[in-house]
Amino acid sequence: MSDSNGHGPQGGPLTGPLKPRRHPVRAVIGIVVIALIADLLWKVANNPGFQWDVVGQYFTSRTILLGLWATIWLTLLTIVLGFVLGTLLAVARLSQNPVLQAASFLYVWFFRSVPLLVLILFTFNIAYLLPEIRFGLPLLPPFWTADTNDLITPIGAAILALTLHESAYAAEIVRGGILSVDQGQFEAASALGINRRRQMTRIVIPQAMRAILPAFGNQLIGLLKGTSMVSVIAVGDLLYSAQAVYNRTFQVVPLLVVATLWYVAVTTVLAVVQYHVERHFARGALRNATPGVMTRMTGAWRAIFPASATKPAPIDAETDPET
Amino acid sequence: MLDATQTDSDPIVRIRGLRKSFGTHEVLKGLDLDIHRGEVVALIGPSGSGKSTFLRCINRLEVIQEGRVEVDGQLIGYQERQTRRGPELRELPQSHIDRQRADIGMVFQSFNLFPHMTVLENITEAPVSVRGQRRADAEATARQLLARVGLADRAGAYPKALSGGQQQRVAIARALAMKPKLMLFDEPTSALDPELVGEVLAVMADLARQGMTMIVVTHEWGFARELADRVVFFEGGHIVEQGPPSELFTAPKTERMREFLAKVL
Numbered sequence A: 001m002s003d004s005n006g007h008g009p010q011g012g013p014l015t016g017p018l019k020p021r022r023h024p025v026r027a028v029i030g031i032v033v034i035a036l037i038a039d040l041l042w043k044v045a046n047n048p049g050f051q052w053d054v055v056g057q058y059f060t061s062r063t064i065l066l067g068l069w070a071t072i073w074l075t076l077l078t079i080v081l082g083f084v085l086g087t088l089l090a091v092a093r094l095s096q097n098p099v100l101q102a103a104s105f106l107y108v109w110f111f112r113s114v115p116l117l118v119l120i121l122f123t124f125n126i127a128y129l130l131p132e133i134r135f136g137l138p139l140l141p142p143f144w145t146a147d148t149n150d151l152i153t154p155i156g157a158a159i160l161a162l163t164l165h166e167s168a169y170a171a172e173i174v175r176g177g178i179l180s181v182d183q184g185q186f187e188a189a190s191a192l193g194i195n196r197r198r199q200m201t202r203i204v205i206p207q208a209m210r211a212i213l214p215a216f217g218n219q220l221i222g223l224l225k226g227t228s229m230v231s232v233i234a235v236g237d238l239l240y241s242a243q244a245v246y247n248r249t250f251q252v253v254p255l256l257v258v259a260t261l262w263y264v265a266v267t268t269v270l271a272v273v274q275y276h277v278e279r280h281f282a283r284g285a286l287r288n289a290t291p292g293v294m295t296r297m298t299g300a301w302r303a304i305f306p307a308s309a310t311k312p313a314p315i316d317a318e319t320d321p322e323t
Numbered sequence B: 001m002l003d004a005t006q007t008d009s010d011p012i013v014r015i016r017g018l019r020k021s022f023g024t025h026e027v028l029k030g031l032d033l034d035i036h037r038g039e040v041v042a043l044i045g046p047s048g049s050g051k052s053t054f055l056r057c058i059n060r061l062e063v064i065q066e067g068r069v070e071v072d073g074q075l076i077g078y079q080e081r082q083t084r085r086g087p088e089l090r091e092l093p094q095s096h097i098d099r100q101r102a103d104i105g106m107v108f109q110s111f112n113l114f115p116h117m118t119v120l121e122n123i124t125e126a127p128v129s130v131r132g133q134r135r136a137d138a139e140a141t142a143r144q145l146l147a148r149v150g151l152a153d154r155a156g157a158y159p160k161a162l163s164g165g166q167q168q169r170v171a172i173a174r175a176l177a178m179k180p181k182l183m184l185f186d187e188p189t190s191a192l193d194p195e196l197v198g199e200v201l202a203v204m205a206d207l208a209r210q211g212m213t214m215i216v217v218t219h220e221w222g223f224a225r226e227l228a229d230r231v232v233f234f235e236g237g238h239i240v241e242q243g244p245p246s247e248l249f250t251a252p253k254t255e256r257m258r259e260f261l262a263k264v265l
């Protein structure tokens, strides 16, 4: 028996192990949700419409793997081109030159306004607008001319459209990242005599990365799925390959499942990579390292079922970055 | 305005007719000031009187509207040229201005260390990238400087892991690594907890004793009184009064200075 001041029967202070509060409602909700998920999974696994044997048969087939490879390299190439171009656009927008500022603004405004699918169809049909592509200086005769149809193959049109689209978003992300860096950093670097270019590459961009990376990860994952739109111009990506198979065999649902599983798998890998890259760029920004993904998943388990916890759940709310 | 006893045939800082405005708001209204080598000058004055702006005009973090700023005989930010219409001052290319800034150290109220670099990297960044020093040499110098500010054991730490006083001492070491001719301090202790002020002032006192020319915007009256050779009182974009601290603090000549002292002391 203890009184309300936390004193034991003899009046001395109570001691003993400190226990976390129990959460009965949380446990009930957790059990209900787990039951619902289990039921859903059971129905999916046992629905004959999914034809899991067909899924298994095509999951690692040559056609599908070639399509998967096309999706991956198209994603990686255009994210890199998009962010390189986007960084240039962001620097132009933040430059002192009003012409560059306006040009960058108009570019971003335009390419963010056009749906990706429309842009893909446009670049695919660009030969109607520009039968020839000429390289040279304005007002002077060109020194190199090429037939547009030779240069802009379906895959070329896909790369062009995805890059134009991606760079407009990347420009805004990079600009936001640069603006998130404290003005004092530019001043301290300037006062040391560090030139503008090195201020950007050594001081500002590495710090801006912390703001850029989460958005970059989202863009990358969005782009991975966005590449499926190039199937409309017969580029052999993952979705197009699945379609090519089911157009032959009419097993539409299982092949869409194959494509879906691969998209999920690649997205998962990208998310894990993103998490580790973000931790790298967070160096110096946090006093303590953040706990790993698995720590947090088991932490969530313990939060629902504290009785099963052998140690108290880690209190990491303060150091945990927003995900 | 300039005191006859303060004139110097070869001042390290020479400022004439300096005017600076932000839009239509004129902050510095024609300042003249000479500072000689090894001198420690404390700038005091009410908030908004233009002390920070003045300091930032010296290393051209602010672009001035009129007048001239010379450091060690070099006109800062401009080049004198003869044209058909007479002499003019033409703005220097950015690379020249960067070189001029490299010779002027600056310490900020908010430290402004680079948070993604360790203490050692903070100090070696500019010597390597601006002066082209070899990394090993720059690191050796950086370690000496860290020892001098009492932080020899924190070379590998990130700024976030240091106290404010330690961060400001790193910031001083970072500025010193460029071997500046002149050090500018903008309220270097204002962001610090009272018990950390002393360690930063001790480093500055040490620097003053070694003959560094220093211009210090400060509210630390003790520092101004003991270490400054001269105190300059700013108000409303003018230098209202200046002189050795013993005279200025005990027998101010102007009513403005007297009022200011009555308010702050």
Ligand SMILES: Nc1ncnc2c1ncn2[C@@H]1O[C@H](COP(=O)(O)OP(=O)(O)OP(=O)(O)O)[C@@H](O)[C@H]1O
Pocket (backbone or CB within 6 Å): B022, B027, B045, B046, B047, B048, B049, B050, B051, B052, B053, B054
């Ligand atoms: N970037 C800027 N744009 C517009 N006005 C500015 C800018 N920087 C300073 N000012 C104005 O110039 C005046 C002088 O500012 P400054 O920071 O130099 O004062 P200070 O003497 O350092 O004051 P404090 O003691 O508060 O630091 C103030 O009225 C301020 O509002």
Ligand SMILES: [Mg+2]
Pocket (backbone or CB within 6 Å): B051, B052, B053, B186
């Ligand atoms: Mg100020």
